[in-house]
Amino acid sequence: MNIDTCAAIARAVTTGMPLLSRIVTVTGRAFARTGNFRVRIGTPVKDVVAYAGGFAETPEKVILGGPMMGAAIHTLDVPVIKGTGAILALTGADIGALRRTNCIRCGKCVQVCPMRLLPARLVRYSERFDAARLEKLHVMECIECGACSYICPARKDPLQSIRIGKQRLRKAK
Ligand code: SF4
Ligand code: SF4
Known part of the structure; x- marks a missing residue:
């Protein structure tokens, strides 16, 4: 469990307050400014991006979640939900090193x-x-x-x- 989830569970158990917001990490070289922001559930991703100062350069790929478990999105017109721990914006230079090839069966x-x-x-x-x-x-x-x-x-x-x-x-x- 990450610490924000633990805090949300504690709030729900001790006060009955449901999850209304969560901390979202805005990061990646395509962003003008990065940081951790407390964001209300349902806020459009594009509003979070604008609040963080927008993109310094057009991102090649935007991922909701971290680099390991996140999933790429094709539009910023989606809401922050309870599982949106991060918004990661990668540049062309980041992606350039990540070209896909066939499985080489390395194991x-x-x-x-x-x-x-x-x-x-x-x-x-x-x-x-x-x-x-x-x-x-x-x-x-x-x-x-x-x-x-x-x-x-x-x-x-x-x-x-x-x-x-x-x-x-x-x-x-
Ligand atoms: S297949 Fe194994 S390593 Fe890959 S995501 Fe699932 S649990 Fe993790
Ligand atoms: S064996 Fe697994 S790690 Fe290796 S290339 Fe294929 S999918 Fe990737």
Whole structure:
């Protein structure tokens, strides 16, 4: 649990106050100014960006959440929700080093997975949606930590494919 979540739980238990706002880390080289801001739930991301001073340069990619577990967004017209811990804006120079190639079967994703899953194979079965194999390989045990995406030298971003596989499996059930 991060400390903001712990504080929110304490507030809810001791006062009955639901979660009305959360601390959002605004960071990344594309921002003119970075910092931590307390933001009301439901505030549009574009308003948070404007409050932080806007972009110093046009971002190549904006990610809601951190670099490990976050997901890229295609518009700033989305709200801050309870899980929005950060807004990360990356520049073209940041992304330039992250070009994706085919899986080189290095096995690094397997070595780092704290749940002892086989991320590379989960990616394969998520992409072609093989429900039986996904279940056999315990895809639902993935805790979405992002370690496999972080370590992957091919920049395959296994987590994103696995997330989609989990969603499709849930829907199929
Ligand atoms: S995101 Fe899932 S598959 Fe990847 S390392 Fe974490 S637990 Fe393992
Ligand atoms: S770390 Fe990336 S390149 Fe290596 S096996 Fe896993 S998915 Fe393939």
